[in-house]
Each structure stands twice: as structure tokens, then as C-alpha cells.
Amino acid sequence: MSAADGTTAWATIQRVILPSADQPDTVSLYADAGTASGIRLRENDELARTPKLPEDKLQMFSSGSQQAHFEDLLTRHSMRVRSGEQISFGTYFNAFAASYWRRWTSVRDIRLAVRTSGTGTVTVYKSNARGSVQRVDGVHVDGDTTSLFELSLKPFGDGGWYWFDLAASADGLVLESAQWETAGTDRPKGQVTLEITTMNKPDFCLNNARILADNPDVLENVKEILIVDQGTQKVEDQEGFAAVRDALGGKLRIINQANLGGSGGFARGMFEAVENGSDYALLLDDDIVVEPESIVRLLTFADHCRKPTIVGGHMFDLYNRSVLHTFGEVVDPYRIVPALPHADMETRHDFSVANLRQTPWLHRRVDVDYNGWWMCLIPTKVIQEIGLSLPLFIKWDDAEYGLRAREAGFATVSMPGAAVWHVSWIDKDDLVGWQAYFHARNRLITTLIHSPYPKGGRVLRESFQSDVKHLVSMQYFTEHGHIDALRDLLKGPDDLHKVLGTKLPEINALKADYPDAQLKEDVDDFPAPKIGRGPMGGTVVGLPSKKQLIPWGIKTVARQLIKAPGPESTERPQGYLAHRDNRWYRVAHYDSVVVSNAEGTGASWYQRDPKKLKSMLTEATRLHLQLFREWDKLAQQYRSAVAEISSFDAWKKTFEANSKDGD
Structure with missing residues (x-):
């Protein structure tokens, strides 16, 4: 122009x-x-x-x-x-x-x-x-x-x-x-609905709303700021909320709904962005600190893309703010796990140690399959064509959506210079505990829908190996979740919306049956271990070699099945393990051990139970064999169901059934 x-x-x-x-x-x-x-x-x-x-x-x-x-x-x-x-x-x-x-x-x-x-x-x-x-x-x-x-x-x-x-x-x-x-061009700038999904993190959520209010220049093309509040600790009840709401000049709207997880909250944001005529939905996690300029950068870049493109921001470590956790992600198609786009990339690069000019791999463009929904801008044209998120509650919803968009011809770009600070994965362990159900089920759903390999490549093998690792590690609550995930997966996709708001309470209700699920804040709340009772005479146990792994696994499982735990194992632990030492090949040698969690907020008491091991291993084996036999039929069912379960009509019914306070 x-x-x-x-x-x-x-x-x-x-x-x-x-x-x-x-x-x-x-x-x-x-x-x-x-x-x-x-x-x-x-x-x-x-x-x-x-x-x-x-x-x-x-x-x-x-x-x-x-x-x-x-x-x-x-x-x-x-x-x-x-x-x-x-x-x-x-x-x-x-x-x-x-x-x-x-x-x-x-x-x-x-x-x-x-x-x-x-x-x-x-x-x-x-x-x-x-x-x-x-x-x-x-x-x-x-x-x-x-x-x-x-x-x-x-x-x-x-x-x-x-x-x-x-x-x-x-x-x-x-x-x-x-x-x-x-x-310049004559094309008008796109309008965006900025949506934050939150569950009992009102302080984080209000802080980000305050950051936005303090930077009104970045909100010029923000049509609406939408907080989907799914918790019991409401953002509206926080001290200072009214002032922030007023500072945002009428752009802030709160929707209260039952806890439908990240996928339910983000799907609501997508839904509302289409309904209010926005050009984009910008999805933000609640437990972040946002760099507000990133909003303008994502929007500006998306406006200039040759065709509708999903544009996401990077994630820095909230507790070590110069550290970039990852620069972009792809899905390994054979294993269906997150992977780095190329071999030269580092995770957790610290810019205070080596700047951009000193780090050659940062100069290579990184092309990705998806962007995490801690910060992700999605054109509403994409949403209208491929639908909303799958009703997965949490885990794999963002990766699945990126893969689905790519198959429909829409690329995802993880854009340098746009980012948030978020708690990194090293400070979490979401492969154990209540989240294990969703990890296991949703990874397999993603595999059924998107894997190009017969029987899903390595996924079934790795799924069963994961079951064995959890069982020899005495993580019976986690394994219960894995088994439930397989059972529910085999039922097909029809119940995914129905269980969206009920599955988590069902999982949490099981914690009382499993010592490894019961968290105590202080290790002194557990009985003190007896000196010299640790396995292997206190020797540090390393990972078996690849050649030794199968014989080691057979021997370990056999020992845990046949040999009864020591008589004191339920009275006092054999020792304490810090979270970083909580490795399956190490924990497998204990009969009873207290293990701290990744967040550092407490510890749980793992206790070996041969009866649980036998019954769960038998059931996991049976379910994996059934899944292998029925794989092709299930894959067709899930692929055929994607359009319906991600549709506006299906989600509208779910939102209406889970609304609160008239929303």
C-alpha cells in the first residue's frame, strides 16, 4: 500500500x-x-x-x-x-x-x-x-x-x-x-477472543488479567477476554477482581462451568470465539505469566500468513525464567510421543548462559506438528472446518488437534519471540497418579485416529511395558488408572462426552484404597525406616542394559509374585527415595519405601502387594491382547467419530449439561 x-x-x-x-x-x-x-x-x-x-x-x-x-x-x-x-x-x-x-x-x-x-x-x-x-x-x-x-x-x-x-x-x-x-495492506486486522481456562488457580488467573489491564495497547484487536472458570475457588471472588475488570473496559467475561478439564475449557473458548464473530481464538493456560506483547505478535503474524495457520508461543520455565523449556514439538509417528523436530535441538536452553548469537541450533527454522495450549492462536476458519477439541479432559488434546489440522491442510507454527512462563515438566510428574488414566487413554485414542502404522507402531508394546514398570514399582493406583483407560478405550468413542465431567471424581474416589496414592506433607508423618533394611545392602541400583532388560524383567516380576513381602513392610518403610531417584528399576527392589513427589509438596508410601500385582498384570495382559485383536475395528470407529464428537452441536449439549450460575 x-x-x-x-x-x-x-x-x-x-x-x-x-x-x-x-x-x-x-x-x-x-x-x-x-x-x-x-x-x-x-x-x-x-x-x-x-x-x-x-x-x-x-x-x-x-x-x-x-x-x-x-x-x-x-x-x-x-x-x-x-x-x-x-x-x-x-x-x-x-x-x-x-x-x-x-x-x-x-x-x-x-x-x-x-x-x-x-x-x-x-x-x-x-x-x-x-x-x-x-x-x-x-x-x-x-x-x-x-x-x-x-x-x-x-x-x-x-x-x-x-x-x-x-x-x-x-x-x-x-x-x-x-x-x-x-x-502496509488494506486488509483489516483480525479480531481475537483471548480465553483462559482455569481450575482453582484464581491468583494466577487474576495476575494475568492484571498484566493485560496494565498493557492496554496489546488489547486493541482483542474482542473479548474470556475466563472459563471450572473451579470452586472463583476468580470473581479474589480481592482486586473488580478493579481489574473495570480496567479492562468491559472486555472481560467470566463463564462458570463444571470441571470439564483443559479440553472442556479450551473447547468453550473456541466455541465462543466462533459465536462472537472473532477471527481467532487465543488459548492460554491459567498457571502462566504471559509476556503481553506476545499477543500482538501472534495476531500480527497470523494476519500475514498466506493461509489460515495455527500460531503458538513458546514456554519458558516459570521458576527459572531465562530457561526456554522447548523450542517446538512434533509427534513421533511410530511411538506417538512428543519429540524434538531435529537432533541438534536442546531442551531447557538457558539464555543467561548462552545467548541467541552463541547458539547455532536456535537459528535453524523449526517446523512443528502442534503447539501446546499454554499459548496457542487458532483461526476460527480452522475451527469451523475441523471442529473443536476432542472431549479428552486433559492430555493429548493439543497434539491431537495439531495433527488433525495438519491432515486438513492447516499448518502450526511455534513462533519465536512469543512466549509465556509456565511450570516446566521437570517440576511435575503427570505420568503417575490421577492423570495417568488420561495420559494412557488419550495417547491410545490419538494413535487410533492418526497413526500411519499397522497396530499403531510401537504404542501397544510401550503401553504394556509401562504397565509392567508401574506394577514392579508398586504404583498400583496409577496402574488402576491404566487398566480403566484400556477398558474405557475398548468401549469406543460414544461415551467420551458423557464421562467428561464424571471420570476424575471416580478416579479420585479410589485413592483411599491405595497407599501409594495417599500423600502426606512431611516424611516424618511416616514410620522411621529401620537401619540396614534397604534392598541390595544400600547399593545404588542402575538401569539394566538392553540385553539384560527382558531377563531382568521376568526375574523381577517372578520374584514379586512368588516372594512374600517382609513382615515389617506394612509397619515401617525400608527407606526414603527422593523423587529424582524414583525409577522403576530401583523401586522394584523394595518391599516398602516412602517416595517424594515431583512438586516437593509431600510423599507417599509404596508397599508391595503380590495379589494386586498378579490380578493387575493378568488384566493388563488380557486387555492389551484384546486391543491388539480389535485394533483395526476400533481405529475405524474413532476416526469415523471425530467429526461428531468435536462438533459444535455435541459440545453445546455438553456445555448446557455442565453449566453453572446460569452460564
Whole structure:
């Protein structure tokens, strides 16, 4: 689009931002001086000959500057660069992910506008998919200056970023603002319904609503902020709610409904976004801290995509905020488990240790199968075509939806520079306890619907192996959930909506029958172990080798079936195990042991029971054999049912049957 005088009219597609005043531990995600401008090769032609070089062939190039100072951050968009220092915006939140715009949008040319006051230099850099750094342009600035750099996206086919650095002269330099721009279009900006699903986390939920209220500029194209409250501790009852509601200017709406899990809450958000005429539904988890600028970035990127595209944000660790938990996920089609898109990727990358410019794998574009629903923008055109979430309560709903969308021709993009902070998986253990039912059932449902392999590839084998591991680990409550999952799976898809609001109470009612499900806050609440009663004389037990694994498993199961537990096993444990030591091959040697949980909030007493082991192992074996025999018939049933159970009509009936307070 051109202005009236024939010149190009530019529209902002990404603003440079800085951390809020309450997050000094996130500075490295926004601006840093770092210790290197990149990882480069000692010989320019060596990369072509050696795909992966040893460490002694890599060399760090120091920028010679100091660490960024938190006190130099002036506003969310401006900062001071001290005399003689250099600050880089080649960071997670402020570098421009050129390869993503090149791959998924029609944008081919952009402009960087940097407004400064004071004296110094502005230097623009770019990288390629290998992480090699190149200087693009630079200017000297003096006084109040706006520096403009017109840049092409054509070289970024497989990866690469743009960014800029500031260097201050003797009098210092101030970044007043900066933004990445593209030629404007006449297409209106999309409108989004921002939906948060919550269950008894009203403090988190209200905090995010407050963050949104404090950043009204990011809400310009938010039609509605919807909180689907499924808990007993209501967000509306929190101190300060009225003030936040008023600050949001009528955009906030609360829907109270029975606990239908994440899938029930997020399906409600999708449903309401279509009903109110929004172009997008933005799904947010409740136990997060959101970077509000991410909302604008996801929406802007989605608006520029060539066709409707699901666009998601990344997840940083809430308790270690410079750590990126994952950069993108795919589903391993043979095993139906989350996997990394390529072998070079790291999980839990810490930007305070190695910045973007020092980390080559971050420069390769990552293409994904799905994005977690901690932050995920879904076009309502996609929802109208493929339906809402499956009624799975929790677990696998986001991955299944991404796979379903991909099969219908809609891609998912995990967009760098858009993120939330969330409790990472290392601080949870949702493969045991009440969540195990949903993990087991929903993974198998996803496999039945989407697996391209006969009998689901490795999934049935791994499912049975998981049963054996839980049983030899004395996790009988977890195994009860697995067995129920198999039984319910074999019934077919017709009851999925019916049990959505009732299954969790049924599972929780079983806890009283299983010591391993009964959590106590203090290990001193359990009897003290007798000295020297631990297995193997206290020797640390390691994982059996692949060659030894089957004989070890047979021997262990046989021993646990035949040999009665020691007479004291129900009176006092043989020892305590920290959660990180709670491994099936280690716990299997105990008759009785107290184990702490992943959250660090308590511990449970595991007690070996040969009768439970025998009955559960027999039933798990029978159910897996039945599932193997009926696999093809079940797969057809579930695939045929997807359109109906994810439909607006089916979900509307479920919402009406589980409404509260007139909603």
C-alpha cells in the first residue's frame, strides 16, 4: 500500500520491548551485551566439509562489552546505553525471526526503524540457518535520530534472524524505540477472543488479567477476554477482581462451568470465539505469566500468513525464567510421543548462559506438528472446518488437534519471540497418579485416529511395558488408572462426552484404597525406616542394559509374585527415595519405601502387594491382547467419530449439561 504522496506506507509487525520492572531475571531475553557476537569457524570453508565440528574447531568472538544493567531500562520500549558500552538486541524477544516470516507469509521486504538520542552507532546483523553471523549495515547517530534500514527476507529459506546492536560514545546513547515494519495492506486486522481456562488457580488467573489491564495497547484487536472458570475457588471472588475488570473496559467475561478439564475449557473458548464473530481464538493456560506483547505478535503474524495457520508461543520455565523449556514439538509417528523436530535441538536452553548469537541450533527454522495450549492462536476458519477439541479432559488434546489440522491442510507454527512462563515438566510428574488414566487413554485414542502404522507402531508394546514398570514399582493406583483407560478405550468413542465431567471424581474416589496414592506433607508423618533394611545392602541400583532388560524383567516380576513381602513392610518403610531417584528399576527392589513427589509438596508410601500385582498384570495382559485383536475395528470407529464428537452441536449439549450460575 502506498501513501497519498506515492511513498510506501509502513506498518509495524514487531516492536522492540524490554522486561517489566518486576522481572529483572529476564533481562537476557530482551537485551544483552553477552560475551560473543556469535560462534564462527576458524576456517571459512571448513563448514562445507564438516557438518558438525568438534569444540576445538569453534571460536568465540568477544564483543568486549559489559553486561546489560537492569537500572538502564527506562520504559518497556526504551533503554540507556552507557558511555563506551555496547548492547545487543540479538535476543529471544527482540531479534526478528526472518525465516519464519519468509516461510509462512507473503512478506519479502521489511524495514527496521531505530529512534535514538545521543551519540553512538547502530549496527544491523543477520544470521543464516547454521548460526553464522554477518554484518549487514551500520550508521553513526548524533542527537535525536531515526535510522532506517530496508532489508530483504529472500535469503532466509531454512533459518536465520535479523537484529541490531547499539554502541554508545562518550556522552552515552538512549534507545527511544525501535520496530520492524513491512509495507502496509488494506486488509483489516483480525479480531481475537483471548480465553483462559482455569481450575482453582484464581491468583494466577487474576495476575494475568492484571498484566493485560496494565498493557492496554496489546488489547486493541482483542474482542473479548474470556475466563472459563471450572473451579470452586472463583476468580470473581479474589480481592482486586473488580478493579481489574473495570480496567479492562468491559472486555472481560467470566463463564462458570463444571470441571470439564483443559479440553472442556479450551473447547468453550473456541466455541465462543466462533459465536462472537472473532477471527481467532487465543488459548492460554491459567498457571502462566504471559509476556503481553506476545499477543500482538501472534495476531500480527497470523494476519500475514498466506493461509489460515495455527500460531503458538513458546514456554519458558516459570521458576527459572531465562530457561526456554522447548523450542517446538512434533509427534513421533511410530511411538506417538512428543519429540524434538531435529537432533541438534536442546531442551531447557538457558539464555543467561548462552545467548541467541552463541547458539547455532536456535537459528535453524523449526517446523512443528502442534503447539501446546499454554499459548496457542487458532483461526476460527480452522475451527469451523475441523471442529473443536476432542472431549479428552486433559492430555493429548493439543497434539491431537495439531495433527488433525495438519491432515486438513492447516499448518502450526511455534513462533519465536512469543512466549509465556509456565511450570516446566521437570517440576511435575503427570505420568503417575490421577492423570495417568488420561495420559494412557488419550495417547491410545490419538494413535487410533492418526497413526500411519499397522497396530499403531510401537504404542501397544510401550503401553504394556509401562504397565509392567508401574506394577514392579508398586504404583498400583496409577496402574488402576491404566487398566480403566484400556477398558474405557475398548468401549469406543460414544461415551467420551458423557464421562467428561464424571471420570476424575471416580478416579479420585479410589485413592483411599491405595497407599501409594495417599500423600502426606512431611516424611516424618511416616514410620522411621529401620537401619540396614534397604534392598541390595544400600547399593545404588542402575538401569539394566538392553540385553539384560527382558531377563531382568521376568526375574523381577517372578520374584514379586512368588516372594512374600517382609513382615515389617506394612509397619515401617525400608527407606526414603527422593523423587529424582524414583525409577522403576530401583523401586522394584523394595518391599516398602516412602517416595517424594515431583512438586516437593509431600510423599507417599509404596508397599508391595503380590495379589494386586498378579490380578493387575493378568488384566493388563488380557486387555492389551484384546486391543491388539480389535485394533483395526476400533481405529475405524474413532476416526469415523471425530467429526461428531468435536462438533459444535455435541459440545453445546455438553456445555448446557455442565453449566453453572446460569452460564
